[in-house]
Amino acid sequence: MKFPSMTLLLVGALAASISEEVEGFTATNPVSLSSVYKSQQARFHQLQSTATRDDQKINNGQGNTESEEDRVDMNIYNLPLEQAIQEWTANLVTESAMVAEGIYLGAKSSRDVFVDTERIIGIKRRQGQGLGIELLEIAGGREDGLGITIVEGLVPGGASEGRGLLPGDCISKIAVHRTGQPDEIASVATECLGWDATVEAIGSLPAIETPNEYLILTIKRLRRKPKVTVNFQYPPDQGEEDTTIELFAGENLRRAMLVKGIKLNDPLSKRFDSGGSGDCGAEGTCATCSVSVMEGMDLLNEPGLTEKQMLENKPRWRMACRAIVGYGMKEGKMTVRVNPRQWN
Numbered sequence: 001m002k003f004p005s006m007t008l009l010l011v012g013a014l015a016a017s018i019s020e021e022v023e024g025f026t027a028t029n030p031v032s033l034s035s036v037y038k039s040q041q042a043r044f045h046q047l048q049s050t051a052t053r054d055d056q057k058i059n060n061g062q063g064n065t066e067s068e069e070d071r072v073d074m075n076i077y078n079l080p081l082e083q084a085i086q087e088w089t090a091n092l093v094t095e096s097a098m099v100a101e102g103i104y105l106g107a108k109s110s111r112d113v114f115v116d117t118e119r120i121i122g123i124k125r126r127q128g129q130g131l132g133i134e135l136l137e138i139a140g141g142r143e144d145g146l147g148i149t150i151v152e153g154l155v156p157g158g159a160s161e162g163r164g165l166l167p168g169d170c171i172s173k174i175a176v177h178r179t180g181q182p183d184e185i186a187s188v189a190t191e192c193l194g195w196d197a198t199v200e201a202i203g204s205l206p207a208i209e210t211p212n213e214y215l216i217l218t219i220k221r222l223r224r225k226p227k228v229t230v231n232f233q234y235p236p237d238q239g240e241e242d243t244t245i246e247l248f249a250g251e252n253l254r255r256a257m258l259v260k261g262i263k264l265n266d267p268l269s270k271r272f273d274s275g276g277s278g279d280c281g282a283e284g285t286c287a288t289c290s291v292s293v294m295e296g297m298d299l300l301n302e303p304g305l306t307e308k309q310m311l312e313n314k315p316r317w318r319m320a321c322r323a324i325v326g327y328g329m330k331e332g333k334m335t336v337r338v339n340p341r342q343w344n
């Protein structure tokens, strides 16, 4: 995301401010919320005013076009607690079509780590009991209540045990629902708050009125970005060594090859559409960018109808410009032959 230069300064200042708190903060307050949750009933109106911002699209890091069988269990990419403590940071984000202006959680190593969003559902509200979550403040101590508070553990037998919440998660919103009612009856935003403000927000939720109330937690979770290692092989006549590169899941194969300086378009190939030479600029109409996938075809997206028709006699071939590596957030290894027309 691009920021105006003035905003960049502000972002830098805020990020630096919070980072300083992270470095200077001694995290020694893991406390069960079970006692706090039932005793705090004060309203936290400021937080509630921003509670809807997490109703933005839940991405799960996967987009929305894959079928169920394409999807991988994203939890294999979770960061362990110790690493998550080092990675969490907070960023001021300006308003856009996707998100309201505010301070949001981020990852320090954003090139390799991303913040995913999940919903934890079905946490039953129990009279006289709390969430059963141990919280750890890793940044805080500010008068404005800003900070970073994460889940450190779950109370055995508590309401949250077995619901999918994990150490290292940050709770960004807690919503109260009643069975049979489509809409939440109350919610609080808890993203980027210190421990005290988090507890105050949770305590501001209304008291339990009926036995059929449950909570939905929107949580932020740090995950490493899955990678695909691609070994490129060149036609024997070219006498070139293999090239191996590492791509993030979701990268376009042709674009990545061009960026890395890997020869792509075959001088021998004729355009599929016109019979002439020259590529179509990644429009999927010339087939001059074709590669032969010797290993790891399952790591690519399914070819579209046009690509299937154009390459119907070449089951190993894919148009690089139409190929997304690590599709569905998969990772693994691929072996790809460039200029397949020059291979015997």
Ligand code: FES
Pocket (backbone or CB within 6 Å): 279, 280, 281, 282, 283, 284, 285, 286, 287, 288, 289, 290, 319, 320, 321, 322
């Ligand atoms: S560049 Fe033309 S089909 Fe890929």
